[in-house]
Amino acid sequence: MKKIIPVIILVLTTVDGFSKCASSRLYFWPSKQTVSSNSIFVIDGYATSQKIIIGLGTTYKVYLKSADEKIKLNVQELLVGQYNLTQAVLKPEKILAVGKEYELVIENLGDLESQVTRYNDSTKQKEKIKWTASNFIDTVSPNWTSKPEFTSSSYDMYGCGPATFANFTFAATDNSEFLIKTTVKNKSTGKETTFYLQAVDQLISVGHGMCAGAFDFQDGDKFEVAFSLFDASGNITHWTGDKLEFKRPT
Structure with missing residues (x-):
């Protein structure tokens, strides 16, 4: 299993490494x-x-x-x-x-x-x-050039607990910076949670680091996710088609 450690794991820890959280x-x-x-x-x-x-x-x-x-x-x-x-x-x-x-x-x-x-x-x-x-007003929505696809999952233990992610690759273009509006549904409980994520190197990491994160997978085994593009001027490209299914990372 390929290990992918998203940025949020780094920024939500103290300077003494992965031993404790801020x-x-x-x-x-x-x-x-x-x-x-x-x-x-x-x-x-x-x-x-x-x-x-x-x-x-x-x-x-x-x-x-x-x-x-x-x-x-x-x-x-x-x-x-x-x-x-x-x-x-x-x-x-x-x-x-x-x-x-x-x-x-x-x-x-x-x-x-x-x-x-x-x-x-x-x-x-x-x-x-x-x-x-700037003198630029952005009214154009972002575009997917390659819609997200599941690529891997990761589960790694650190000082304060696990970092666990389901990872999706994608490609998109826009005139501004953009976030990924991410909605995850727990298929066991029916609960949906939405959060705006920053992608890193065309990778969307859905889950949480050892200290914090948008999504937690403890209460289920099967999940589904939808992604929308949301740029820094508030323009949005909504998800279309079937949601992507994934299992709890282990």
């Missing part, structure tokens, strides 16, 4: 610093940071701030994963101004304010979450 963290998308003027934004909250995601727009006001304006971010979707991960899809209440730099602000975080940062590989420093709006 207690909280936020993740922000799009990952590129230049976005379309009609961009949407996605924030994932891990472990205790899930309460921030659930409270966005109520307990925690969230907006984009430029030098001369604030643009409110409205929660379009709130998605609760099955293993220590919750996600919000946010849409600005108006189009971003071309050429302006916007900083993401989440109010009332107190001691958790330091979580609204990301690591810059070039400077080796944490920095505030900022995007610059």
Whole structure:
């Protein structure tokens, strides 16, 4: 069995390797610093940071701030994963101004304010979450050039528990960054869970790392999944045809 260790296993562990998990963290998308003027934004909250995601727009006001304006971010979707991960899809209440730099602000975080940062590989420093709006408005939906196919499963034990994934290869094109809207149905219980996943090297890894993840397979043996393409401007290409079946990774 080919071992595939997705990025989320790495980012949700502490610096001492795979021995223990961090207690909280936020993740922000799009990952590129230049976005379309009609961009949407996605924030994932891990472990205790899930309460921030659930409270966005109520307990925690969230907006984009430029030098001369604030643009409110409205929660379009709130998605609760099955293993220590919750996600919000946010849409600005108006189009971003071309050429302006916007900083993401989440109010009332107190001691958790330091979580609204990301690591810059070039400077080796944490920095505030900022995007610059381009003069491009993206209204074209992504396209599959090769629809997802099951390729392998993986189950690996680490310090805090297993990392388990069903892996699917695909190919797609778009004018913007895109996520994979993934809906998994447990055929034993009938329960469906939906989450937006980032693909890595044309690979969609459905499951969870040792610390967190969108999908958990403990309550069943047979599952089915549907994938839709969702780009950074909110354009979506819905899944058509039969769902893909897979078994619980072992």
